[in-house]
Amino acid sequence: MLPTHRAYLALAIPLILSTITTPLLGAVDTAVIGHLSHASFLGGVAVGTLIFNTLYWLFGFLRVSTSAFTAQAAGAQNNDHSIAALMRPLAIALLVGGLFIILQKPILLASLQLIHPAQDVAAQAAIYFNIRIWGAPLTLVNYVLLGWLMGLSRVKATLFLQITMNVINMVLAIAFTQIMQWDVAGVAGATLIAEFLACVLGSILVLRSSVWREWRQSGKKDWQGWFGASELKSVMATNLDLMIRTACLLTMFNLFTSHSASFGTDQLAANAILLQIHYIMAYLFDGFANASSIMTGQARGAGDRKMLQRVIHLSWFWTLLTGVVSGGLYLALKEPLIRLFTDNATVISLTGPYNGWLVVFPLAAGLGLVFYGVFTGMTVTYPIRNSMLISLVFFLAALFWCVPHYGNHGLWLSFIVFALGRSLFLVIYLPRLKRI
Numbered sequence: 001m002l003p004t005h006r007a008y009l010a011l012a013i014p015l016i017l018s019t020i021t022t023p024l025l026g027a028v029d030t031a032v033i034g035h036l037s038h039a040s041f042l043g044g045v046a047v048g049t050l051i052f053n054t055l056y057w058l059f060g061f062l063r064v065s066t067s068a069f070t071a072q073a074a075g076a077q078n079n080d081h082s083i084a085a086l087m088r089p090l091a092i093a094l095l096v097g098g099l100f101i102i103l104q105k106p107i108l109l110a111s112l113q114l115i116h117p118a119q120d121v122a123a124q125a126a127i128y129f130n131i132r133i134w135g136a137p138l139t140l141v142n143y144v145l146l147g148w149l150m151g152l153s154r155v156k157a158t159l160f161l162q163i164t165m166n167v168i169n170m171v172l173a174i175a176f177t178q179i180m181q182w183d184v185a186g187v188a189g190a191t192l193i194a195e196f197l198a199c200v201l202g203s204i205l206v207l208r209s210s211v212w213r214e215w216r217q218s219g220k221k222d223w224q225g226w227f228g229a230s231e232l233k234s235v236m237a238t239n240l241d242l243m244i245r246t247a248c249l250l251t252m253f254n255l256f257t258s259h260s261a262s263f264g265t266d267q268l269a270a271n272a273i274l275l276q277i278h279y280i281m282a283y284l285f286d287g288f289a290n291a292s293s294i295m296t297g298q299a300r301g302a303g304d305r306k307m308l309q310r311v312i313h314l315s316w317f318w319t320l321l322t323g324v325v326s327g328g329l330y331l332a333l334k335e336p337l338i339r340l341f342t343d344n345a346t347v348i349s350l351t352g353p354y355n356g357w358l359v360v361f362p363l364a365a366g367l368g369l370v371f372y373g374v375f376t377g378m379t380v381t382y383p384i385r386n387s388m389l390i391s392l393v394f395f396l397a398a399l400f401w402c403v404p405h406y407g408n409h410g411l412w413l414s415f416i417v418f419a420l421g422r423s424l425f426l427v428i429y430l431p432r433l434k435r436i
Contacts, residue, residue, distance in 0.1 A: 042272060068151065127188070131189055288318050
């Protein structure tokens with residue numbers, strides 16, 4: 001039976017609620033810090049968050065590819081492959097997370113040299129970084145656990161895990177900053193504690209899953225096959241494409257933030273607030289992308305071409321509708337929304353001229369965000385890699401020409417050029433995907 005709009009939404013809505021807690025967490029952190037005494041606190045959290053986004057997003061494939069390979073194993077009804085889809089990325093997560101802790105000092109120094117914020121902002125960013133870095137293995141393991149549960153369509157477990165982690169983080173952030181007066185250190189400490197609790201909870205959910213129990217009870221356990229040469233080659237090829245994609249994304253965000261910092265601490269703070277709102281919009285689409293990824297993965301695992309065609313149709317419909325609705329809502333609610341983040345009159349005034357770019361963003365970026373899930377679910381990732389590389393070239397060209405002429409407006413125009421490019425240059429590959 002082909003998936004209906006109701007079935008698609010039944011999968012997408014819990015995933016939207018699950019993923020939207022991530023930017024909401026960043027929004028709460030920004031709002032909490034934004035109401036403190038000095039803009040350097042907000043700038044420090046923005047820079048510190050950027051560093052961790054650079055570290056963690058580069059390995060975001062641990063969630064995305066885990067979800068895709070797990071969904072394909074579920075479509076083929078192969079529990080051993082499902083467990084292998086969990087164990088391979090777990091090994092990578094623990095190794096990389098440990099390396100981040102070992103190399104924490106050079107990572108911080110190199111990051112601050114690259115971004116080059118004001119001295120007071122750099123000091124706050126260092127406080128944030130030195131606390132959060134100890135959660136590196138936990139964060140990467142959480143990516144894998146979350147991706148595995150998503151791939152099995154365990155949307156309730158996914159929703160429970162994400163909301164629990166982020167609510168704990170939000171509550172602790174407010175308590176540590178407003179009651180304990182720990183400022184930036186309080187925000188970072190809250191995140192570290194929440195990451196640990198999420199890792200414990202996620203592990204429990206995995207161990208209680210029917211796939212894990214059935215695999216434990218079965219006689220066949222192909223331990224060596226999990227890390228065989230052919231299996232690892234397929235996994236690494238997919239992950240390399242996704243890593244290149246993320247590197248392009250992070251290059252864009254790093255350049256955006258460094259140029260924001262060049263306009264002064266107040267403008268950096270204003271752009272940080274607008275970026276947090278952009279993340280909320282992006283994660284709305286990410287929920288649909290996750291739903292599309294799961295369904296296309298199941299379609300490939302089952303060899304069901306008609307199901308693939310149907311999922312592509314559903315993805316088009318809900319992407320376009322969400323783009324129009326989210327842009328319209330921001331246009332109507334932008335002023336009270338901005339004031340939720342800060343009461344600094346200077347920062348608020350500096351956001352005003354640039355609100356229009358966020359109205360355009362969901363229309364420009366929606367297709368790229370959702371169809372990213374379609375392609376990853378099929379583990380056909382070279383179009384994602386290529387589209388992001390081309391988009392980055394266009395972004396760099398726009399940045400080089402627009403910022404000297406139009407300042408911060410030129411920076412936001414370059415941002416939209418990148419968003420539009422990742423949509424257009426990805427959907428042109430759809431005819432090839434339909435032939436697979």
